Amino acid sequence: METHKAKRVTLADVAKASGMSKAAVSLILNNKEGARLSAEAKERVREVAKELGYRPNAAAQSLRSGKTRTLGFISDQVTVTRFASEMITGILRAAEARDHTVLIAETFGKPDQIAEAITQMTDRDVDGLILGFMDSRQRDLKIPHTGLPTVLVNGIDDSPCTAVLPNEWESGAKAVQRVIESGARSVAVIGELANAEKDPRTYPSISRRFSSLRGTLAETKLEVLGHWVLDDWNPTDGYEATTQLLAEGHSPDAIICANDRVAMGVFQALAEQGLTPGKDLSVLSFDDEIIASYLRPQLSSIRLPYEEMGSLAVDLLLDGNLKPGEHQIDMPLIERDSMMAH
Amino acid sequence: METHKAKRVTLADVAKASGMSKAAVSLILNNKEGARLSAEAKERVREVAKELGYRPNAAAQSLRSGKTRTLGFISDQVTVTRFASEMITGILRAAEARDHTVLIAETFGKPDQIAEAITQMTDRDVDGLILGFMDSRQRDLKIPHTGLPTVLVNGIDDSPCTAVLPNEWESGAKAVQRVIESGARSVAVIGELANAEKDPRTYPSISRRFSSLRGTLAETKLEVLGHWVLDDWNPTDGYEATTQLLAEGHSPDAIICANDRVAMGVFQALAEQGLTPGKDLSVLSFDDEIIASYLRPQLSSIRLPYEEMGSLAVDLLLDGNLKPGEHQIDMPLIERDSMMAH
DNA sequence: GTCTTGTGCTAAATGGATTTAGCACTTTCT
C-alpha cells in the first residue's frame, strides 16, 4: 500500500487526478460560496481528495493567509501543581473544539524569560497568546507589547488587558456561608499570607480571598477564634498553627484553611488530639488540589476552576472578545466529608 | 515608534534597506559557508536586520525546507498526576535548548483519539512525535503508522519502536537494598496490582517493579510478612491493608509501598497505632509524587524520573537516534525521613 | 592579448494553497 517514497499529496495532485485546476479544487474543498462549479465536479473532486488522502499543507496555508490556527500558551511553571495541567486541559479542549492547535512554552519561573518565550511564539506566528500564571506571587510581569491578541490567566498587569481570574470575592463569602450552615458558632481562619494585602497586584487571587473572608466574617455573629497569618502555606504551617490554637485552649466549631496543603497539616494536628473533621468539628479549605480527596476524611474544598479558566481564555481569544477587563469564574464548593452536616 | 500598520519586516525589506539582494541577505543571515560575500556587506546586512527587527517567517521557512523545528507531544492525560507536567517540563527544556518548539495535544484518555491527535500533528508537519503515556494501564495503543520519527515515553507497543522507560528492574532491587541497609529483618510489601503480571504489556512499568521486588526479596534473608495485592492504589487501600496487617499481629521492621498514595494510607494506619515511620519502623515508597514531601514525617521514595524521560525523548528524536529498543532511565532514591538510619 | 581562475553578487525557480481577474461558452432578452 505504501508508496516507495512517502511524498505528501498536494493540491496539484488532486487537481491532476480529477482533471480540474488547482483553483477549482481549492474552491471546492473550502466550500467557497461565491464559486460557480458544477455539482458533478464538486463531487468528483471531493472523492478524489479523500481517495488520495489529501491534507492541506499548513505551512503553505499560513504563508498565504497569515493565520496559523495555532494558539500560544506560556506558563510560568508547569511543574509543581495540578493547576497548570488543568489549565492546559481546558485550553486544549476549547482549542480542539475550534480546530486550533496549541504551542507551549515555559519561563521556568524566571520572569525575564517571558520575552524569549513570546519571541518564540511570534516567530511561529501564533494567532493569539495565553499567559498563564500559576505562581500568584509573580510580580513585575514586564509583558512585552506584541501586536498579538493576548489573554492573561490568573494574573493582572498594569497595562489594560483582558484577564481571566477565579472569583475570589465570592469564594470567601461562600466559605463563610457554608460554615454558618454547618451550625458553627466559632471559627478559626488559618493561613492568611503576611504580605498579601500589602501588595494586591502581586497576589491578586489571595488578597481577594482574604478580603472577602474577613469582610463577610465581620457581618456575621460568628466568633472568630484565631486568624493565623503564615509566611507559607505548607502542611507544616497548618500543623503548627493548629497545634498552637488548641494548646491555647480554643476549640473552634469550624476551621477555614487557606488551601489544601494547610488543611493537611490541620488534619494531622487534629488527629493528634483525637479530633475528627466532619464529626467533632468542620474543616473547609480552598483550591481542591488532588490531596483533598486523599485525606481521611476527604476534605471539602472550594475549587480553583483552572480548567474553565483555560477554556474561557481560548474562547475570548478566538471570538476576538478582547476588551480590557476581568472575567471572573465561579469557584465551586466541592463537598466531601470534612464539614458537619448540621 | 510603532508604525501605524504593524506589518512584519520581511527579507525583502532588509534587502532593500541594505541595498543587497534577497539572496545575499539570506546567505548572510544564515551564515552559509560557501557564499562569497564581502565582510563589509555581511556587517551591513546584519546591522540593518537587527535595526529593522527582522525575524524570518516560520511558515515560509517550513514551506521551503519541509522542516518546522516543531515537535509534537501527545499525552493520554495531562490532568491527574504530576507526571505529565514533569514530562512536559523535560520536553520543553530539551526542545528549547535546541531551538525547537512544542505542539501539544491530548487524547483525554480515549485511545481512539490518538489517531485524531496524530492527524493534527502531521497536518502541522511536526518534525517528530513524542507519545507520552501517564496511565500505565493503557492497552491497545493502536498507534497509526505515520512516516514520522516517533518516541514512546512510558509505554511499549507491539510494533518495534523507540521507547523511553523508567528503570523499574533496578528500582525494586534498590528498594530492597535500602531496606536491608536500614537494619530491617522483616518487611511487608503493600500494593501489588492484581493483574499486572498477567499482562505486562498493559502495565510495563508496574509489572517490572514487582518482578524485581519479588526476585530480589527471594535472594535475601528478609522475612516477608505480607505481600498485599490491591485492586487500586489509593490511600484507602494502603490504610486498610496496613490496618489488617497490624491486626493480624505482624510488626514489620519495614514497609515497602507500591506508590506514595498507598504510603499515605499506610502512614494514617500507622499513626492510629501510635507508630511513627523513621522512628519505630521504616517506610519506603515509589514515584515521589508531591505528597511525599507533605507527609509527616516526609516520605522516602524512589522517584519516577519523568522530566529526564521527556528530555531524553527529545534528544533521541533530534539526534535521529531511533533504533527500535528501550532506553531505561535510572530511578533515584529520594531520601527523606521515613527510613530508619541503622 | 587571450585564457583561466577567483570574487562578489543577483535573477529566478521553488515549495503549496488561495484568490482575483477574466476567458469561452451557453442561454435569455429585446
Place this chain on the structure above:
DNA sequence: AGAAAGTGCTAAATCCATTTAGCACAAGAC
C-alpha cells in the same frame, strides 16, 4: 440577429525564504 446576462472553469499573482545557476568584473598565468 445582436446584446446582455449567466455558467463553468482556469491562469497567474501572491505569501516569504532558500538555493542554484550563472553574470560581470578583476587579477594572475603564459
